[in-house]
Amino acid sequence: MKKTSIVCLTVCLTLLLHLPVLCQPFMTNVAGRDIRSLDGRWEAIVDLFDRGEVMKVYKNQTAEQFGRFVEYSFDRGIRLEVPGDWNSQRPELKYYESTIWYKRDFDYTPSPDKRLFIYFGASNYQTDLYLNGEKIGSHEGGFTPFQFEIGDKVRTGHNFIVARVNSRRSPLSIPAMIYDWWNYGGITRSVLLIETPKKFIEDYTIRLAPGKTDEIYAHVKIAGSGTAEKATVSIPEIGLSTTVSTDKNGEAEFTAPARLTLWSPENPKLYTVEISTLSDTIREQIGFRTISTEGGKLLLNGKPVFLKGVNCHDEIPQRMGRAFSEADARMLLSEVKALGCNFLRLTHYPASEEMVRMAERMGIMLWEEVPLWQQIAFSDPGTLDKANRMVSEMVARDKNRCAIILWSVSNETAPGPDRNRVLGEMIRHCRMLDPSRLITSAFSHTQSTPTSLTLTDPVAGLVDVIGINKYYGWYIPWKCSPKELVWNVPFDKPVIFSEFGSEALYGKHGDPNNATEWNEEYQARNYRDNIAMLPNIPHLVGTTPWVLFDFRSPYRMNGEYQEEWNRKGLISDKGHRKMAWYVLKEYYESIP
């Protein structure tokens, strides 16, 4: 062989070996499966310069094994809790945005009739995963799950998993370089080993059939089938049990009559649904409701509904860290309920699955969003795929959650040809994945005069429900009385006033007319002003003021009042309700 072809072959092989192993689709309802938690204390190595790849940290070698010096070791190093962001676990990691290597040992006894998967609830932002020193895959994105099948690689007895997690922001990441929340890095949600039968129920969608309240639609997918299989969907409480045959790809879809009590905030009724095949059975609590629009009206179960909402980050301010557990979800959602809300905007990324499930049990409707926040690289050719993958992952995880009524594709991105094209494609993609829900986005670009604003964003024509963020009385001074401000929204669609608010430091009191004091009186007054303006918003079907709790953000640089906290919370970082909380509560109580 000529020297040049040998060089070519070597280059090609090297390239092939370094191609990212993309993650596989993850299975729905992991909590309902045969799982073993890998949560707990993982060994960790902080790798600021990202040298670990070259040093093959993932091999977890010792000098004795390797026969020469190895200048890394997981032994006797730091330990990090999983799930958990690293920033809140050690003071020196507060601002850390680079690589940390995680390692976890586990014992396993493979069985010939089982398949084995490893599942991460979320890990921010880029994750590369190694099992027993070999790469098994990568995942990009900090807020959605991913899984890999490892049954053919796992050993009898001792095994070790190494995860390289890198939280560096980049112009091409989603979100990109700047955003108004803390960039919590690390394995932020649970890690599970999932064991399934050889042929298992990988995925299913169960909801009301389109346009019906007395018929369910079901789609079931059996993995590893290769032939037609029998699958049964039953809802014992209403005596429903339907058995169908799948096609040779293991898929089946059908509709069946069902007499159901519909889910609503007043009666968040859930049914135990069982899906079974010859070799697998899985159960889950599922609710049924319709959500639709009629001109400017929003209809839940066919009746107009007003969304009494609020925004909330997936963060526990008192702990200064990412939320991840059921207890965290209960804390945040109890405050949502206490405010009199029936709706929550999960800003600005998919929250934990615990949060979504708990909201459903508590009767809170949800808006869930992918993290396309302001400055996204829309002209980059890779952005659409990346964004669509995030949409797919969000929908795959939560498509059976009736609490979710709205998928949001973005927040405050600036109109322009590339952005309009990408959002248009994302909306199409999301609708194709889930035609049963409504699609929204939070828009902020408008044309304004001292007495009016006009929404001009062309993408507003593509969504089902329009979200508008406007900070009158904070970023935008009032130039007329709130009651006189005219809103022009030239679309016959429901509108949600998806953000308004102003900063206030809890306990700071003063002149309600003085915005520069950051006092509670000003914030409360600004809530009254915004509420006074609401009748001017055409087709208004809901409000989600900004924001439930003060939250951490490097964006917030006022040393006296902020100290890296966004203070627009209705509740302080220590859990104290500010005066504006009572204003909003009173408003929500006044709505039937």
Ligand code: GCB
């Ligand atoms: C916004 C953003 C939100 C910010 C908020 C603020 O428009 O959507 O993420 O945190 O304003 O406080 O400026």
